[in-house]
Amino acid sequence: MAAVTIEKFAVGAVFTLVSASSIDWLVHRYVYQKPAEVHMKLSGKFFSPDYFTARDRFREIAVSAGGGLETIPLDAKGPNAEALGIDIAWFGAANPRRVLLHSSGLHGVEGFAGSAIQFQLLNDVPTLPEDAALIVVHVLNPYGMAWLRRFNENNVDLNRNFLADRIYAGAPPTYGALNSFLNPQSPPASDLFILKAGWLILTEGMPALKQAVVGGQYEYPKGLFFGGKHFEQGPEKYKTFLTDRLSSAERIIAIDVHTGLGKHGEDTLLVEEGDYDVLRSMFGERVAPSEPDRSVAYRIRGALDTMIPQAVPKAQVFSVTQEFGTYSATRVLHALREENRWHHYGAGTLDHPTKRILKETFYPQDETWQESVLNRGKELLKQGLSKL
Numbered sequence: 592m593a594a595v596t597i598e599k600f601a602v603g604a605v606f607t608l609v610s611a612s613s614i615d616w617l618v619h620r621y622v623y624q625k626p627a628e629v630h631m632k633l634s635g636k637f638f639s640p641d642y643f644t645a646r647d648r649f650r651e652i653a654v655s656a657g658g659g660l661e662t663i664p665l666d667a668k669g670p671n672a673e674a675l676g677i678d679i680a681w682f683g684a685a686n687p688r689r690v691l692l693h694s695s696g697l698h699g700v701e702g703f704a705g706s707a708i709q710f711q712l713l714n715d716v717p718t719l720p721e722d723a724a725l726i727v728v729h730v731l732n733p734y735g736m737a738w739l740r741r742f743n744e745n746n747v748d749l750n751r752n753f754l755a756d757r758i759y760a761g762a763p764p765t766y767g768a769l770n771s772f773l774n775p776q777s778p779p780a781s782d783l784f785i786l787k788a789g790w791l792i793l794t795e796g797m798p799a800l801k802q803a804v805v806g807g808q809y810e811y812p813k814g815l816f817f818g819g820k821h822f823e824q825g826p827e828k829y830k831t832f833l834t835d836r837l838s839s840a841e842r843i844i845a846i847d848v849h850t851g852l853g854k855h856g857e858d859t860l861l862v863e864e865g866d867y868d869v870l871r872s873m874f875g876e877r878v879a880p881s882e883p884d885r886s887v888a889y890r891i892r893g894a895l896d897t898m899i900p901q902a903v904p905k906a907q908v909f910s911v912t913q914e915f916g917t918y919s920a921t922r923v924l925h926a927l928r929e930e931n932r933w934h935h936y937g938a939g940t941l942d943h944p945t946k947r948i949l950k951e952t953f954y955p956q957d958e959t960w961q962e963s964v965l966n967r968g969k970e971l972l973k974q975g976l977s978k979l
């Protein structure tokens with residue numbers, strides 16, 4: 592009797608445990624895991640942990656989605672001497688009249704966002720008009736993304752390198768005056784940066800300071816925002832690619848994705864000064880005026896935007912830079928400064944905190960931010976396609 596009771600009790604207990612765990616499992620599966628799955632779909636599925644993972648995924652999906660895949664090989668190498676190149680997926684007409692051109696990673700470490708938008712796009716390639724092509728350019732500065740740098744193998748900020756006049760000289764006087772503060776010739780160290788930066792913002796004013804510091808310079812080769820001393824290999828080969836392959840194009844809409852500037856998770860569409868009115872009528876109020884005191888924008892020489900009309904002179908070109916905000920300008924500048932010190936005056940290896948911080952600065956590990964990037968990235972592509 593006692594044994595039966597114990598047995599009954601044991602069976603009951605096991606049953607209760609099973610039911611409880613089943614209910615728990617069901618609740619977990621259908622209540623808690625649902626949102627997690629949505630997150631997986633939006634961010635986890637498309638964002639990559641490093642350049643080489645992103646590259647493999649891009650190349651694979653480009654082919655399985657039915658696109659043509661080609662690579663512009665580069666001499667620069669990855670951290671383990673890997674070969675690097677600019678991968679390009681091509682959908683639609685071989686000799687298109689209309690082109691939607693989407694590029695990422697011109698600023699290396701900023702490439703995670705653009706790469707994820709592209710990966711999402713290739714998972715569901717839109718139907719194109721017969722005379723149109725969709726060209727997806729994956730990571731224009733693979734060295735920077737692989738090494739977690741904004742700059743390329745020659746410390747060049749590629750969005751300052753496309754100079755039509757080829758005059759690679761000059762620096763704003765304020766940049767020269769601030770050179771020792773921006774680019775200390777020593778390994779990373781704490782040195783009251785935030786305090787000094789705050790003082791400068793107060794005395795110089797943010798718009799003027801931003802213009803002088805990040806507008807680009809051609810005199811300090813180890814400094815931040817160095818535009819180079821000649822046309823760099825990646826930009827030159829990319830320009831040649833566009834000239835060779837887009838001779839039939841009459842209308843090009845170009846979107847280049849960046850991160851860092853602006854409010855966390857929000858995007859601004861930066862455009863060349865003269866294109867503001869027409870692009871605002873096409874893409875709406877996110878298009879920012881290029882004056883530094885009216886928006887997050889600043890004027891630069893040698894931007895990618897200015898190269899496309901030179902490469903394809905017969906085409907009408909509409910270029911926007913889609914910039915996703917991450918953290919404050921001071922925090923971004925500090926992260927760039929410390930990583931730059933590590934690169935030039937330390938070992939430059941990937942395992943250093945300055946690399947981790949720089950990556951987080953341009954690629955926040957924050958699902959809300961990542962979802963916003965994917966949603967807005969998709970929205971702009973849709974808008975671009977409808978305006979072709």
Ligand SMILES: [Zn+2]
Pocket residue numbers: 698701849850851
């Ligand atoms: Zn950028």
